[in-house]
Structures are given as structure tokens and as C-alpha cells.
Amino acid sequence: MKALCWHGKNDIRYDTVPDPSIEDPRDAIVKVSSCAICGSDLHLYDHFIPGMESGDVMGHEFMGEVVEVGADVHRLRPGDRVVVPFTIFCGECEQCLRGNYSVCERSNRNRELGDKAFGHATAGLFGYSHLTGGYAGGQAEYVRVPFADTTHIKVPDSLSDEQVLFLGDIFPTGWQAVVQCDVQSGDTVAIWGAGPVGQFCVRSAVLLGARQVICIDRVPERLSMAEAGGAIAINSDEESVLERLNELTRGKGPEKCIDAVGLEAHATRSLDSVYDRAKQAVMLETDRPHVLREMIYVCRPAGVLSIPGVYGGLVDKLPMGPLMNKGLTVRTGQTHVNRWTDDLLRRIEAGQIDPSFVITHQVGLEQGPDMYRVFRDKLDNCIKVVLKP
The missing domain is CATH 3.40.50.720 (NAD(P)-binding Rossmann-like Domain)
Structure with a gap:
């Protein structure tokens, strides 16, 4: 599959990488329909966040269609349309039970690195360095979603990608x-x-x-x-x-x-x-x-x-x-995304806000490397970039 990958400071490339697969019974595979470049991605682009490795897949704002689920996934099935929050959370640990999803105690698979950097590790995050688990991000054609029963937001077909994509982060x-x-x-x-x-x-x-x-x-x-x-x-x-x-x-x-x-x-x-x-x-x-x-x-x-x-x-x-x-x-704090999304989705459906107002650029995923520079340097009146794999 194709994905945007980090290869060093100011070096994002449109690469061919292996397709993701089910690695754990709680995984799901999502075919990405829309993703975005976030301001937080620019901290990686400018290499201010440690723990990146050459070839890491970027991106933590994405959504799409579930195409495969693991044996222990019961709340999703192929064909479901989901926004994926940037925070990966188990839904069962003490922090998750308190609604503190961005500090889930189980989802950061590189916990020892997070402990050294922060005293206590945060949750695993998509596409955001090996300090937060080294998970492949969503600026790609497909993504493996761990703890998929909890790490998702189901969205109705009545709303466009552009209306709901930003429920995953901003x-x-x-x-x-x-x-x-x-x-x-x-x-x-x-x-x-x-x-x-x-x-x-x-x-x-x-x-x-x-x-x-x-x-x-x-x-x-x-x-x-x-x-x-x-x-x-x-x-x-x-x-x-x-x-x-x-x-x-x-x-x-x-x-x-x-x-x-x-x-x-x-x-x-x-x-x-x-x-x-x-x-x-x-x-x-x-x-x-x-x-x-x-x-x-x-x-x-x-x-x-x-x-x-x-x-x-x-x-x-x-x-x-x-x-x-x-x-x-x-x-x-990083955002406890799913603490808020039920309410925010209702507000979108009720017409109180249409989040698509913030989009200024919508291009193919292959144009992502150039759009990182455009977004970072605030060229062409750029405020928010949406990418289509």
C-alpha cells in the first residue's frame, strides 16, 4: 500500500509499505477514506519530538471503512464507517474507566521509553513516535487499529467525511x-x-x-x-x-x-x-x-x-x-477524545456546527509531502489539509 513516511527532518515521502494485518484478536483493519495533516505532525516534520525512526508512517487524523476484524472484536464488523481517535485505549484499565483515555495504562507498547521520558507513560498514539508505542499512522491507504472495540467512533452515512473527520482530534x-x-x-x-x-x-x-x-x-x-x-x-x-x-x-x-x-x-x-x-x-x-x-x-x-x-x-x-x-x-493534556465525541456528533447532526469550515486544501495522498511544506510555511492561505488516499 501507499503511505506518507518520515525519513528525517523536513523529509516526508510517499512510499510503498507493507499492508497491515491483524496482529492481535482485538485488532481491526480500516481502509482510509480521508486523513489530515495536523499541527502536531509539524512537530515531527521539524523533528522537535524524539523517538521517530526512518520509515515511520505518519498521521493521527483519519477515518474510513472497517474491512477486517479480529476474533475478539465484537462492536465492529466489516462495512462499518468509523472515525479513529488519535488516542489508542483499552477501555478497561483504571485510567480508561475514569474517562482519561489519553493516559490509558495498557496501549503504549513501548511503555519503558514513555516512563523514561515522562516519568509515567501516556497512551499509545497513532503515528506519533516510538515514545507513544511506535504505531503506524493514518496517512495511508490502510491502518491497523489496536483495541478496535474501544478505539473507534461510529459515524452515520448521512454526514460527509469532511463533517466528521475532525472528531478524531482537533x-x-x-x-x-x-x-x-x-x-x-x-x-x-x-x-x-x-x-x-x-x-x-x-x-x-x-x-x-x-x-x-x-x-x-x-x-x-x-x-x-x-x-x-x-x-x-x-x-x-x-x-x-x-x-x-x-x-x-x-x-x-x-x-x-x-x-x-x-x-x-x-x-x-x-x-x-x-x-x-x-x-x-x-x-x-x-x-x-x-x-x-x-x-x-x-x-x-x-x-x-x-x-x-x-x-x-x-x-x-x-x-x-x-x-x-x-x-x-x-x-x-492530550485529548480524551471519546469522552466528548457522542455530544459533539449530536451537535454536528443538529447543525450547531459544521467542522468542514476549517478545510482550505483537499488533495490526493500523493501530494502529502508538498502539503506538509505548504501547511508548515502557511503558504497559499493554508489552514487545514485533508488528504484522500
């Missing part, structure tokens, strides 16, 4: 980021990053009743999309984020702040960004935490910081004094 990721904020009716929610996750944060905050939603970015077309979703836009290249937030909140700061950027923050007007890039270049820091620093500084005392943006390692000069003294709450 829609529930934006939703969880806002839910973690415990939004109250009088709250201002400030969101850093107007990429795909940031766009779903904007719409989730509106749906969950925020009084005012603000989105901070430096790419005009992304800010325009956020405005169309109900946000007030701040272009960080053109105005002071601090001054504009103070103006919009009467000097009090936003109650809820969301980092939808993660480890590759860009800040052309800030000295700390220059510092981070210099430390990254000499391997003294892995992540660029400009957004984290700015959120801690501007957040209203007793506020909440929610961090769906991915971080991979070590950050420097984090202002712990303001964080502690202002009494801020920090909530983070």
Missing part, C-alpha cells in the same frame, strides 16, 4: 481545552493560535457561552476565520497583545487563557523568542514557550490556563512567581 481537542477552563457566562476567553485547534477553541467557547472570545495570531487569513467564528482578532505582529487585552478587559485581563500553539511559538516582536531560538539551536532548550509566558503574565488573578498545544520536552525562563502568586490554575 474538534474534541478544542472542545476539551475550553471545557477545562470552566467557562462562566461573564468570562473573557483569550486563545493564542488561530490554527485548526485554535479555530475549534473559538467556536467551542462561543457554544459554551463565553461573554467575549479573543483570538491572537499573526496570520491574517487565520484571524479572519476566527472572526467569522465569533472572535475578536488581535494580530500580534501589528499591535501589543498586552495593551489590546487590557483595553478589551478594562485592565483586568482575561479570566481564561488557552495555548493552542505549543512548542513552536513564533513571536517576531519579542526578545524571549530570540532567546528561545538561540537555546534551541545549541540544544539547551527543546520548546519555545513564548505563549505560556505571555498567558501567565496577562491572565487575570485566579484565572485558568488551558494548554492543548503540544510540548515535547524542556522549557526555560517560565515565570513561576507570577503563576503562583496570582493563584492561576493550569490544566493540560
Whole structure:
């Protein structure tokens, strides 16, 4: 079969790889109908996440048709149409029973590597390094899905791929980021990053009743999309984020702040960004935490910081004094996808939101290597890429 494979920094290739097969009675094989490039994939493309090996199949946003199931799979059968969440989970361990699917205790088959990197391993993830199990990803014609009875979301034929594909990651990721904020009716929610996750944060905050939603970015077309979703836009290249937030909140700061950027923050007007890039270049820091620093500084005392943006390692000069003294709450984590998807699917069916709004590019899987560069460099007004195997 054909798949997009990682061969080193900025080197994604359209390769021929072996077809997947049933390896465990709880497996299923899915024929992929649609997949996508996620902002998290760019951290692998730029090689900021360790544990990748040449030839690894990329991708963790995908959906398709079940074509084969193992003997112990009872909730799926060939012909079922499914979205596959990026988190692989058993549904039986202590964390899964609590709904904490992204930290499943059984699905990371390279648990010892995860333990060394994080203290305790997270769940297995599709296409996201050997720290999270080394599972082949979904930017391919076929995918083996472990723990298939639990690791799936059944979707109706009445909805298009484009409407439901993002239930596997970015829609529930934006939703969880806002839910973690415990939004109250009088709250201002400030969101850093107007990429795909940031766009779903904007719409989730509106749906969950925020009084005012603000989105901070430096790419005009992304800010325009956020405005169309109900946000007030701040272009960080053109105005002071601090001054504009103070103006919009009467000097009090936003109650809820969301980092939808993660480890590759860009800040052309800030000295700390220059510092981070210099430390990254000499391997003294892995992540660029400009957004984290700015959120801690501007957040209203007793506020909440929610961090769906991915971080991979070590950050420097984090202002712990303001964080502690202002009494801020920090909530983070990979998304517990299936905790939210029943509700979100109902909202899609009810017409409250059509997630396809975020798609700007739809091409064949063979064009994937070029689209990684287009997406990373924000060329051609690119916000979200969907690939068709």
C-alpha cells in the first residue's frame, strides 16, 4: 500500500509499505477514506519530538471503512464507517474507566521509553513516535487499529467525511481545552493560535457561552476565520497583545487563557523568542514557550490556563512567581477524545456546527509531502489539509 513516511527532518515521502494485518484478536483493519495533516505532525516534520525512526508512517487524523476484524472484536464488523481517535485505549484499565483515555495504562507498547521520558507513560498514539508505542499512522491507504472495540467512533452515512473527520482530534481537542477552563457566562476567553485547534477553541467557547472570545495570531487569513467564528482578532505582529487585552478587559485581563500553539511559538516582536531560538539551536532548550509566558503574565488573578498545544520536552525562563502568586490554575493534556465525541456528533447532526469550515486544501495522498511544506510555511492561505488516499 501507499503511505506518507518520515525519513528525517523536513523529509516526508510517499512510499510503498507493507499492508497491515491483524496482529492481535482485538485488532481491526480500516481502509482510509480521508486523513489530515495536523499541527502536531509539524512537530515531527521539524523533528522537535524524539523517538521517530526512518520509515515511520505518519498521521493521527483519519477515518474510513472497517474491512477486517479480529476474533475478539465484537462492536465492529466489516462495512462499518468509523472515525479513529488519535488516542489508542483499552477501555478497561483504571485510567480508561475514569474517562482519561489519553493516559490509558495498557496501549503504549513501548511503555519503558514513555516512563523514561515522562516519568509515567501516556497512551499509545497513532503515528506519533516510538515514545507513544511506535504505531503506524493514518496517512495511508490502510491502518491497523489496536483495541478496535474501544478505539473507534461510529459515524452515520448521512454526514460527509469532511463533517466528521475532525472528531478524531482537533474538534474534541478544542472542545476539551475550553471545557477545562470552566467557562462562566461573564468570562473573557483569550486563545493564542488561530490554527485548526485554535479555530475549534473559538467556536467551542462561543457554544459554551463565553461573554467575549479573543483570538491572537499573526496570520491574517487565520484571524479572519476566527472572526467569522465569533472572535475578536488581535494580530500580534501589528499591535501589543498586552495593551489590546487590557483595553478589551478594562485592565483586568482575561479570566481564561488557552495555548493552542505549543512548542513552536513564533513571536517576531519579542526578545524571549530570540532567546528561545538561540537555546534551541545549541540544544539547551527543546520548546519555545513564548505563549505560556505571555498567558501567565496577562491572565487575570485566579484565572485558568488551558494548554492543548503540544510540548515535547524542556522549557526555560517560565515565570513561576507570577503563576503562583496570582493563584492561576493550569490544566493540560492530550485529548480524551471519546469522552466528548457522542455530544459533539449530536451537535454536528443538529447543525450547531459544521467542522468542514476549517478545510482550505483537499488533495490526493500523493501530494502529502508538498502539503506538509505548504501547511508548515502557511503558504497559499493554508489552514487545514485533508488528504484522500
